[in-house]
Structures are given as C-alpha cells and as structure tokens.
Amino acid sequence: MSERAIGIFDSGVGGLTVFKEIERLLPGEELVYIGDTARVPYGCKSPATVVRYALEAANFLLDQEVKMLVVACNTASSTALPVLEERFRIPVVGVIGPGARKAAAVTRNGRVGVIGTMATVKSEAYTRAIHALNPDIQIFSKPCPLFVPLAEEGWGDHPVALMVAREYLEPLAAENVDTLVLGCTHYPILKNTLRKFLGDGVRLVDSAQETAQTVSRLLKSDDLYRSGKPRPPRFFVTDSCENFEKVGGSFLDRRLDGVQEIQLGFM
C-alpha cells in the first residue's frame, strides 16, 4: 500500500487524455499532473533539450513525493525514458511500450503504421518496441507536424484536417497497413478525420487506455495501491493557467480550476 500520489507529465494539455484513462480506471488514486505549457511543443525540439525538460518535470513531481512517474507524452517517452528510469528509483511508465503492445496484439496482416511528432518518429522508439515483441511486423512511420496545431486550433474535424491527413497518410494507406498507432497524445482529437480517410479497415491505436492498464498492473505488482479516501487531483502548468483550464477542460469534459502556475528550469 502507498498513500502517495501518481505523477503524470506532458509538454502541455495532450497528456490529459492519459490522465483521464488513469483516473477512470483507478478512481482511488491521487493524481498530480504537470503540463510544461511554457515550453510546449516538445516534438520539434532536439533529444538533448527534451531530456533536460523531462528531468526538470520529473524532479518537480518527485518533490511532490509521487510514488510513480507517468510520462504522458510520446516525444518525452521516446527520448527521455531510459534517462528517467536510470535516474529515479520509483517506477516510470511511458506511453510507447503500452501503444506498441496493443499494436502488436491487434494487427492481423503484420503491417503497422506509426504517426507522431518529428522527434518521436526520428527516435524510432515505436519501431524498436514493436520489433522487440514481434520482429516480423513491418512498420511504416510518418511524422505529422501539423496535427498538433490543428488539434489545438479546434480543427480536428475541419476539412483542412482531412486534406492534411490525406497528404500525410496516403503513403501509409498505399502500404496497406491495418493498424495505425496514434503516437502523440493530441492525435485522438483527429480520430474522426483519420477514420474518414482510412476507412473502417484500419484499427486506430491510442495508447492512453493501455497506459492506464500498465499503471494499474504496476501498482498491483509493487503493492502500491492507495487505500485512503479519495483526494482531488492537482494540476500544475509552467505558463499561465487560463488557456490550460479552457483547453484542458474540453479534453476532460469538466470544469478545470485551481490549476497552479510554477516555473521549471531552475534545478
């Protein structure tokens, strides 16, 4: 048993899709979330910079005495996970492993597409993770840098999103993938558009649910479940709270308030 909270971090609001699944699956746990909104996005930045930012966010969460660290950001997971695992003693859960497991389990023809930020695709983290499970699966990757700004603009279902999706995904469709990993926590917002272009034959894998399952398994195996009475989650951001409360509230379908602004970068 452990009464301590679970720490979750992302570059911004996208990780709230992961937060939401953890909260749904584990309502007894206390959750602390930090979004590094003053430095978002991570996806166009270099691995060294992303590792530095991830360490700063992780250190902040460690100061909150969390019992587990969830990296709810594909770019940070693909780049910084080994450093975080080496540096900290508490369990660290990223979103790549869970997404890879699900993709390997659901593909029928062994042809899997992976989309993400430039940094995530360049890292080849999904390719390695899927191949570690099944080296025969063929992976077709494509960075989709415009999907995050489209999601943040609220244009997930806009005709522009469909046109962009066509441009990015035509090559993957031509490769006849039957599974597409949404390798960025923002991408579920474009699900309808992706389905419209790809059709029902392609399974969309979003790692949020699978990540929550992994968190639950780890709490069980390490005997870390919380038993006390429920506590409300705490949210922190590095830029002003206003925009996070607005956009994050729409991600979670509820009013978000009491978000606190802090500064990272002064380790």
Next chain:
Amino acid sequence: MSERAIGIFDSGVGGLTVFKEIERLLPGEELVYIGDTARVPYGCKSPATVVRYALEAANFLLDQEVKMLVVACNTASSTALPVLEERFRIPVVGVIGPGARKAAAVTRNGRVGVIGTMATVKSEAYTRAIHALNPDIQIFSKPCPLFVPLAEEGWGDHPVALMVAREYLEPLAAENVDTLVLGCTHYPILKNTLRKFLGDGVRLVDSAQETAQTVSRLLKSDDLYRSGKPRPPRFFVTDSCENFEKVGGSFLDRRLDGVQEIQLGFM
C-alpha cells in the same frame, strides 16, 4: 561611432527575415542573433512568460555588449517592448512600430487588416500603434495560429495553405481592407498564397524592411555607426543548431554554420 554589434532576437528562425534586411542595408555593422528555439513558439504563450523570455534573451545580448537591441519577433515586440525599454539604456527597436508606420502610409481607403499570432492580436499593439499615427484608420485583426506551423513545414505554397488562408482571411476580405500587415516574421513565407487569395488589390506589409530603416535612422541620430572592417555575424540558439542551420539557411539563401547553442533561463 560605435564598434559594438547590434543584437537581434526572436523566438526562432522567423526573425532572420529582419536580420536579412538589416544586413543588406547596413553591411558594415556586426550582427549578433539569438533564436530561442528551445522554447519556440511564443505566440501561444502568456504575456508574463513572453516578457520573461524576452528579458532573458536581452540580457544575453547585453552580455555580448551590443549597442542596440532589435526585437525581431512580433509577439515579443507586442508584449515586452515597454519592459525592455524601461530596463535597458541602449536603444530598443521592435517590429510593430515600423510595420504600423508603413501600413498607415500605404492604405488608401483607411481599412487595414492585421494578422499575427494569438498573443500579438490579443495585445492590440498594432491597433494602438496605427491609431497613434492616424485614429481614423479602421483595423480588422485576425489571429492565424496555423500559418507558423505551415511555414515551418515548408507548405507556404501548398493547397492546404490556401484553404487555411481562405478560412482565416475571408472576414478581412469581406471588410474590404486594402492593406494587410503580416504581423509575424514567418508570414512572408506565405506571401504567394496570401496574394493568390487576396488578389493584387491588397498591399501586403512586412515589417522587416521598415525595421531595418528604423535601425539605420537610429544609428545615425545616436551616432552609433560602425566604421571598422566588416565582421561576420554570430548566431546563437537555445535548442540544437542543426535544424536552425537548415531552416535558417533557406531563409537567408546561404549556408549557415558556426551556430552556437547556449542556455537561457538562468538569470
């Protein structure tokens, strides 16, 4: 006379459009440029955060002993200029004033459109600056958050850019503006697309040239021209240099190397 360099800063590569005009107009000056690529973009962040970042970049340039500070970023100019002017003794030049002057000078029907990031449009800095010159001019503003990612994706002339431009600019076209201020240093990359949608009847105002003229006038009035033999410019970035050298090289139409990586945020 002053042999010291001119310091130029931006959130990333966009300010190189201003750098280029200053270099062309004032080939005898030494230029020091810093792009805060580890925290780009500024346009979606809060005024307080942008002011903090601008102060850090300005302090770095002051450490390089520059004789003048050019804020080659619309978001930082619209938000942080008063603080920078108050804090530092050297002349500070932003891009808003020059763009506003040009717009006020060229409009014939007194109806001016202003496009920029969310932060720039919210600040109403262009409206104030244009009205200070001519209160009768009517201003129609519109934030265009997708233009920067489109420019960075290299899709300035892509059909998607035209579709996005139509969506953003339809209301301004309906207001019959005859002048459009490109209130973001990235937007000149979409010039062809904007012309295609707006037609030749609308004058596009990009503040880079006008800013260079302002810098030149100030050097003259304050007797700050450099007389020594030419020195190559120096470039600094806060994220890795690789991407800046590639994208920045295409902005300047020449090979960029010797870019140095530094860290801001530890004032």
